[in-house]
Amino acid sequence: MGSKCAMIKRPFAPGQKAKKRRGNLTEFGREMREKQKVKKWYNISESQFKDYVFEVMENRGSGVDVASQLVSKLESRLDNIIFRLGWAKSRGQSRLLVTHGHFLVNGRKVDIPSYKVKAGDTISIREGSKGKEALKTLPETMKKYSLPKWLSFDMDKIEGKVMRLPVAEDVQLPSEVSTIFEHYSR
Helix, strand or coil: CCCCCHHHHCCCCCCCCCCCCCCCCCHHHHHHHHHHHHHHHHCCCHHHHHHHHHHHHHCHHHCCCHHHHHHHHHHCEHHHHHHHHCCCCCHHHHHHHHHCCCEEECCEEECCCCCECCCCCEEEECHHHCCCHHHHCHHHHHHCCCCCCCEEEECCCCEEEECCCCCHHHCCCCCCHHHHHHHHCC
16 A cells, blocks of 8 residues: 555545544444344345244243254254365355255255254265365365264265254354344344
């Protein structure tokens, strides 16, 4: 950046009130920010996320922690399982791989990223997809990848298995989950 750079000449935003910054966030703004963090973290739409939250809020009386229920719903999506298994570099890539039909769940082809995987389900790569560029180097990358406690990987068959559904302690979310429920209970 040279001396002609606008940010060097005037290191503040344009306009008369540019030097004045907004104060603290409101409670609504804080709740909204926390919700957006989780939504972006899992790469899902507002309507999908809202459905998951309302589903958890309906089952509130079952005695299970609402944070664990929400984490379980979000983590048990097929695109997230593929990411957690280390078969994709990002949730976006895992979503794309699932959409293109590269995976089998219990021997059946599934191409829906939001497919709900249950405990005991086995995820494998379709025979025709094993030569794809993104999946070709999987055995080498799996040697140095550490799996979450609730998943297992069989190196010989190159398939993953969901041992149990995750709970809130298994996943470090970037957000405070209770504020999400406060936001939607308005």
